[in-house]
Amino acid sequence: MRTLHTTFLLAGHTVHRITFDPASFTEADLLWLPHHQQLTEAGRKRKADHLAGRIAAFHAVNRKTIPGIGSSGEPLWSAEVSGSISHSGTQAVAICNEKGLVGIDCEAIIDEREAREIQDGVIDAREAQVLAACGLPFDLAFTLTFSAKESLFKALFPRVQAWMGFESARVTALTADTLTLTLTCPLPPFAQNQAFTLHWCRLDSLIITLICEA
Structure with a gap:
């Protein structure tokens, strides 16, 4: 899937933004996700949105890990950080911070x-x-x-x-x-x-x- 990674500041915090082309998404793109099997039954749009969000999250954690999926559908971050992901249309955003309240929406x-x-x-x-x-x-x-x-x-x-x-x-x-x-x-x-x-x-x-x- 074609993507473009950029960043911007909001209230002094770095937000990672992925602009993506859903039409270029292929099923093989999901293999990049360690938890790709959990998305087997998802529709094409859901898969593309999810992938773009996780790419943004990957950048937000300095390319160290990819958040999994919790039992309620929430992202699973490492124990050391708090983070949040959102997507809308052809945009996805993510932010990560040290432990605390973190929530983002677009x-x-x-x-x-x-x-x-x-x-x-x-x-x-x-x-x-x-x-x-x-x-x-x-x-x-x-x-x-x-x-x-x-x-x-x-x-x-x-x-x-x-x-x-x-x-x-x-x-x-x-x-x-x-x-x-x-x-x-x-x-x-x-x-x-x-x-x-x-x-x-x-x-x-x-x-x-x-x-x-x-």
């Missing part, structure tokens, strides 16, 4: 009509007010909130080990480069009303959100 900006159709499953009335007051177009603000919740849940999952719905966190602030999410319920070891700050940036039509805390 999303194509959701069309406003679609965002309005699905917003009740992602945000509540209080969040809608925050988005309306933040000064950003609704499609951008909604995509940021959607993505930030994905990033936060990825970061919390290794400790929570439980499924988290969009209602588990509420956006309480949204600025030109950060979001604040507050837990609406206890997620042990994290307490109800615990707040987390995430950073975001826009790359063309792609939104990247990141939480990276020691």
Whole structure:
């Protein structure tokens, strides 16, 4: 599969980005993955997305190892680090840090009509007010909130080990480069009303959100 590796900085952290051509993917490409047999039943798109994400992760860990697949589908990082992977369209991103909370997500900006159709499953009335007051177009603000919740849940999952719905966190602030999410319920070891700050940036039509805390 044809790929291009680049990096960029977000909140002072290096993010590894893979631009890939899904049409050039072949089944033989998967043999590079030690866990390729776990993807036997996956569709072609899933395989290409997964491969691009793991290539990004490989660079993020200084080309030392390739994260496997956990029982809930999460990446399995080495014991010394925390990391996160995301992909959207022809882009994949990954980040790795010393132990701590790490979560990254990339999303194509959701069309406003679609965002309005699905917003009740992602945000509540209080969040809608925050988005309306933040000064950003609704499609951008909604995509940021959607993505930030994905990033936060990825970061919390290794400790929570439980499924988290969009209602588990509420956006309480949204600025030109950060979001604040507050837990609406206890997620042990994290307490109800615990707040987390995430950073975001826009790359063309792609939104990247990141939480990276020691």
